[in-house]
Amino acid sequence: MTSSGTPERSPAGDALSVDNASRVNGRTPPNGHDEVARLRQALELANQQLLEATRDAGMAEVATGVLHNVGNVLTSINVTANLLCDRLRDSKVTSLTKVCALLKENSADLPGFFAKDPRAAKLTSYLENLSVTLEKDRQEGLNELATLLKSVSHVKDIIWMQQSYASVSGLVEPIHPPEIIEDALKLSTNALQRHNVQVVREFTETQTARAERHKVLQILVNLISNAKKAMDCKEPSQRKLVIRTGNGPDDTVTIQVVDNGIGIPEANLTRIFSHGFTTRKDGHGFGLHSSALAATQMGGSLTAQSAGPGQGATFTLALPGWKDAPLDGSSPS
Template sequence: MTRSSSLIAPQPLASERMPLGVTPDSAACWEVDLSAMRALVDRVAAGGDWTGWVAALLHGARIIDVNARGLELVGSPVARDSMIGQPVASFCPPESWAILAELIVAVASDRPDHAVQSRGINSFMFRNAVLTVWGAPGDARPDIVWVAVDGEMADDRSFWSVRASEQRYRRLIHHLPGALLQVDARPMGAAFYQLRSEGVTDIRAYLDAHPDLVDHACQVVRVTDANGGAAALFGVAGVADLVGPVEYIFALAPDTARRVTTAHFEGRRSVVELMKLKTFDGRVIDAELTVTFPTPPESLDITLLTIEDVTERLRTEAELRQLQADYARASRIVTLGELASSIAHEVNQPLAAIAMNADTSLRWLSREEPNLDKVRQLNARIAESARHASDIVQRIRGMASRHLPEPVPVDFNAVIEQAMLFICHEVEARAIRLSVTLDIGVPRVLGDRVQLQQVIVNLLVNALQAVAPRGFGEGRIALATGKAPDGAVFFTIHDNGPGIAEADLPRIFDGFFTTKPDGMGIGLELCQSIIAAHGGTISASNAAEGGAVFRISIPPVEA
C-alpha cells in the first residue's frame, strides 16, 4: 500500500522512547499521526461537545509505524505494508475506542503535563492489559503520539484471527432465526456502584422506595445491535429501528423490568421471564425473555437479550390443560358410574331418615296435645339429614364438575377421608376389612383437591375389584400415610388380591392398557399424569405376602 504524502516520515520505534512501565519486548506499539485531526483534538480538549468525536478521531488518526510485537498481533511481519497508513480504528477493538481517544486527547493537547497517560482495559488479546499513550518530548513533533498495549498474552491467536472469528460470530448471530438483541447496560453498572457505596444491599427494598430507578434504567440502557430475527419479531424494516433505549421492550411489563434490574444488581448471570410485549406494528404477544449479563473479563458493554414469541405455545398449553381437565372429568364420571349403587345407597340414607323423622313429627303433631319439644327435636334431625344429603350431592357434583386444576395447600389425610366416603358402602356390602393408618403429622401438599381425591378413589376402586372375586377368606385393604425421609408425603394402598402379573408391571401405567375385560385402561394412566403434575411419583409393586401395593409420593407445600 502506498503511503499518503501527508504522513510524517516514520522513525524507528526505539525502545528508549517508551515510558517507564512499558516493556519493549512484550508491548505492542504503534506510532500515530494526528495532523489531520488536530482541529478536532483541540476542540474536544477545550470542552467542545460533538457527538461521534471518538469514532471520527480514531478513523482520522493514521498509523505510520509499528513494532514487531504489534505485527505479531496482526498475524505476521508481512502485515506491515497493509497496516501503515490505515486508521487506528481498524486495529483497535471498539470496546476500547473511548479510552484510547480520551488518552490521545489528553496527551496531544497539553504537553508536558500529560506527556504519558495509562489506563487498564479489557482486551481479548491480553490479560491485565494496560493501554499507554505518550508524545515526543517538548514540541518536537506535536502531531505524533505513540500507543502501546502491554500485558500477558491471553492466547496465541492473532488480532485478525480473533477479528475473523468475531465477524463469523456476528454473521451467525444475524442469521439466527430467533430474536437476539445486544444491549449496553454499563450505565446501570455505574449507578449500582454508587448505590453500593451508599450502603445499599437490599435492592428490592430500595426499588420499593425508589421505583423511578427502573424507569431510569429503561431509558439509559440501550440496544446497540440486533439481528434479523429481532426485526421480524418487532415488525420493523431493519435492525436500525431497534437501536435505542430498551423502554419499548418493557412497555407492557414493568414488573419484568424491575426483576431484570434486580438480577443485574445482584450479579446474577442470567434471568428468564415470561412477559407481554408490544411490537412496533401494534401486536401484543406473549414472549419469553432471556437476559444474559456479562462478567469480567468479558466485554462489559455486551448484555444479550433473546426473545421468543411463545403466544402459540401458551395457547396450545392452555388448550392441552383444558383437554386434560376434560379427560380427567370423563374418567371421574366413569368412576362415579361404577359407584352408582354406593352413591344411591349413600343418598338414600339421609333421605330415608328425613322421611322417617317427618312422619314421626306429623304423628306427634296430630295428638290432642302436641309434644312440641319432641317435634322440635325431630325437625333438628330432619335439618341435619338434609345437610348430610346436601353434602353428599355437593361431593358428587365436585367430582363430576368441569374445572381447571386449582393448586392450593391441602390436607392429604382429609383428601383420603373424603375419597373413602365414595366407597364405604361397597366396603360394607362386600364385607371387606378396611384398615386406615393416617399420620396426623404429615405436612400439607400443594395440589388440587378434586384431582387428588380422584386418584385415591381410582386406587380404592381398583383394590375393591381386586379382592372382590376371592371366593374364600377375607378381603383386606390397608391404607396408610406418612412422611418419607426426604420430607415427601407418601400414601400406600395394599390389597390382598392376586397381585399384578410380573409381565404387566412395566406397562401398568401405560394408556389404554388394562387386564379387565370391560376396562378402558385410562384410570392408572390418568393417576400417573395427575401425580406427576403435582411434582410427585406413583409406583406399583407386588407385596411379598401377596397382593398389589401402590405408593404415591408428593413433595410438601414448603418445597
C-alpha cells in the first residue's frame, strides 16, 4: 500500500501475461481469434473500471482483496485463451485446403481423376477422418470457450458485488452473518478451489449484528485469504477451512475463521496485527492490521488463537449485536 492508501500494484495485472488485447505471450494470434481478443479487451476494461470504482469509493482495502480474486480468475482465463489459440493454430483445417488444391488441380477432368488417380481412392476415407478430427476440435474449442465465458461472468459477479458494497460504504446496518460470509466465500471461490480447500460452514442461529457491510466483507476476505495461504503446507486433501457463527459474550455476534494450517507461535499472536508484520515472502503485513482497525471502528474486535506451529489458527471477529450497539458504530461504553 502507498501512503495514499492505494494498492502498490495490481495483482490482476501481475497475473495477466498479456501485453495488449491482441497479443498472447508474445505471439500474435492468427486471424479467427477475434472473439478471444475481444474478451481480453473487455476484461482489461472491466479491471480498469473496477480499480477506478473502488478508488472512487475509498475502498482500497476491499479493492486489494477483490483484485486478488479477479487476478486469479484472469490467470485461468489466460490459460484457457492460450489453449484455444494453440488449438486454432494447430487446426487440421489446413488439410482441407490441400484437398481443395488437389481437386482444383484436377478440375479439368474430375471424372478421370476419380477413375484413375490412386490419391482419389484414398480421398473418401481421408475426408471422413478429417471430419471426425475437425468435429472433435470444434467440440473441445466450444468447451474451452464455455470455460472462458464462465470465468468472464465470474469476474462480472465480483465487480457487481464490489459495486453494491461500495454504494453502502460507511452505513451501519443490520448484518446477518451467513449472508455476508457467503459473499466473502464467493469472492474467494476461485482461489479456494484451486488450492483444494474444503469449506465447512458451522452456522448457528445468532442475533443480528450492527456493522458496516463492506468492512465486514473486507475482514472476512482477508481472513479467508490468510487461512488459505496458511494451509499451503498441508496436503491438498487435508486442507479444511471452517467458518463458524455464534453469540459471544456481552451480546456480541461472532464469526470465526478456523484453519488447520501452519499455526502461529504464541509470541506472534499479537504481533501479527502490527502494520507491516509478515512472515510471507510476498506478504505486505497489512491485511490483519487493517482488519483489526476496521473491527474496532465498528465497536467490535478481531482476535487470534493458535495452539502453536502446525496446529492451525482461529480468528474471531466479534461484532456488536443489533440491540445494544450505539448507532454511530463507536465502541459501546
